[in-house]
Amino acid sequence: MDKKLIGEFEELLGKSRVLSETEELLCYSYDATSKDFMPEVVVFPLNAEEISKIVKLCLKYNNTPIVGRGSGSGFSGGSLPLKGGVVVSFTKMNHITELDEENMFVTVEPGIINADLKTYLAEKGYFYPPDPASYEFSTVGGNVAECSGGPSAVKYGVTKDYVAALEVITGEGEIIHTGSKTVKNVSGYNLAHLFTGSEGTLGLFSKITLKILSKPEEKSLILVSYDDIDKGFNAAISLLKLRNRPSMLEFMDKFSIESVKSIFKSDIIKITGKFLFIIEADGSKEEVDKSIGEYKNILERFSPVFLFASEKSEDKKVIMDARKAISPSLRKYGDLKINNDIAVPINKIPDMLAFLEETSKKYGIPVINFGHFGDGNIHVNIMLDKSNAEMVEKGGKAKYDVLKKTIELGGSLSGEHGIGLEKKEFMKLKYDDYYMNLLKNIKKVFDPQNIINPGKIF
């Protein structure tokens, strides 16, 4: 990199907002994947104008690549500086700029932590539903770039369902405003939704306007387990057909149940069975009581192995701890995890789970699955021993088989993590050359010099 570019950044932002020493850059070379790439400089802008100038300087200096970064908690390499260059850290842009209570929209800077936004809104009686597992530390900017979702998607949808308007800096350094604070908006192409889930490849966000809802007063949980996968499947499908469908419908397969059993100790529940669900109802006190009663009746009809319902916050914590215990408990199966977040149509979940069991047997490696039943999003964890080269190779083959099957079943390579670096070689399983060229041409329109997050998705 031209040292003059670093000098220009320092002049623009001041020395304290530019990092260029090896030891500092090292701390921006990774995300939650196991890959790493060193940037050449890290900059901390405070507004759209500064970002625009940063992009224009990069164009001036040899089309230096630029990668946006929030908390660097992604699972697909979206914030990794694959080709070196500049990392734009949004962490200092973490303010709420407007709460529009009449129209029910909130406008934030991209660096705000999802949980901080949730807390701010909750105090005022509002609710921003998207809840990726990382919501306590991932940024809203990152969530929009990856179109993140979480357990609440079954009732409330994912990030794209809340993005109303964006302020974006394109690959030419131009500041654009897209979308509006209206539910109805048909005036030209819907660029706000194109940017959402674009994995930071089309531009850098500087402001995000999100739709908000009124906060549900109450929440209550049911834990239920079945010995037979078909019974469990039918029970869960019945819940989804209700008008008051659950606000969470998480499942664990028998391998995750086994895995959690070993570290999960509780006096009140003994986890057992082959197909387990964590179900939540939300709403007013009366609505929650009614829903829980209704859910229980339906679930009982399919002869569960056990069913546990509780309104007590201590019990809720125990139940959610069981869910959270899955990931750490997996470590005993191997020190290398190939983490896939495939999504299949809901009615294909039993087929997919059967296939995953076959795959595990075929290669002789643990494949442990859990996820969000309500949207068919399955976290497929292929557990490997890092030091065993043969096993790692088998893991790669298993991943290919799983993604191929996903496409055959009409599903998606990634439900919520994105393609990034991790899955770009599999894009051809889903799309032909013509379609891939359409995607590439769209990128060219926004970023003709290919400087914004190059090397991702395709």
Next chain:
Amino acid sequence: MEFFSLLSENKTYLNCVHCGKCLPVCPSYNIGFNEFLSPRGRVRIVLTDYTDSIPLRAGKVRESMSACLLCGRCEKVCPNDVNIVELVINEKIKLEEFSNKSFSSGKLALNILKNKREILLKTALKIANIPLVKKLSGRNSPMPEGKSFIGSRDLIFNADTSLEKQPSQFQALKNGKAMRKSAVEDSKNIFKVGYFSGCVFNGIYPQISVDTVTSLTKNGVEVFVPKMQGCCGLPFISSGDLKSFKELAVNNALAFKGKKLDYIVTSCASCSYSINKLYPKYFNENDENYTEILDFSKKLISIWSFFNELKKHGFEIKKGKLNNETEAVFHIPCHLSNMPDFKPASAYEKLIGEPGLIADKIEGLKLKPLKYNYCCGNGGMFNVRHYDLSKKITKRKFEEIKEAAPQEILTSCSGCIFSLKDQSGILKHSQSIPVNHLIGIYARSLRS
């Protein structure tokens, strides 16, 4: 060299999957959202240093490590059990081994602490508090509040002895031998505990030691205070000086050795962290006084855990009453931890953990919640090394304190008291909020 064996023992940096969960809880990351000063960044630096994959400069490594407050908040949220604090301490020890033994105010302070030159310490602090010196140094230092608690003799305090109402008896108590005999004969003394004051509650805020002992004796507990005890060592290990840390640990362990105590109690959260968590980690069977260190470490509990034990043994904790109703907040020190089997029962216990047990016993005390319970910014020697950064963290702490608008700020750690008392540049002088130890207000309520 010593640190090589330490580093080879802890390879938990390999468990780090860079998820980023530790970022929002880290006080130093929150100053400027720079990952170079974050737990995840530090773990990566340690990994890189250990594997030698990229050459790193000691100066920059030190810059990142020395801004760690050793608060341990990152470890609490880490899903993969990375021993982040230990890794940082080991890196500091390694850096210290290589560094020149150059002079610095931090090192001078450490030297004074280690050699128990309290007169020197007090003189230095008094000089630091002269307005002109304060102005030139640009920092506030704590002002010693009275004569040191521990003098030249061991102290014994019999149960039900009021320290302040009977000053003559207080003097007499210094005659250790006589009182110990009477204490043994007194059947009311069910528990006999040692008191570990820590350097701050001995030399700088001695009233807190008086209040701790009062609270214990009024609850029918006999208290033994050996004069030989000194600093717990935390400021030293936090500066990478393992040798001094271990010398002090041995000194403290031997001071309480063979005294037939049921427990050793401390009212400083950082001292309990150092003694309970760090002593066992940095000694092994090859160390001469390993057994004594382990015994001491196992026997030492926080004042709050001790009252919890009393309750479990079926004793009614004495109730007190304040003359004036007081609305307060309790700042939970980062280093304060509950007994593993502590289950909160009352509203105050749910709010603040084990100390809630004592808050419940003070009539007229109303505890208000703190929204986030942020760190106070002290972090052992952190506020000496990085006064400006420390004050930024304290300022953030005061945002939530101001929102709660208490009449008094309570806590239970010497470092937190230091930082919370330093309100200049944060609150106007006329709006300053008094800071006290919760045991101080409990002792006050027992007296009135």
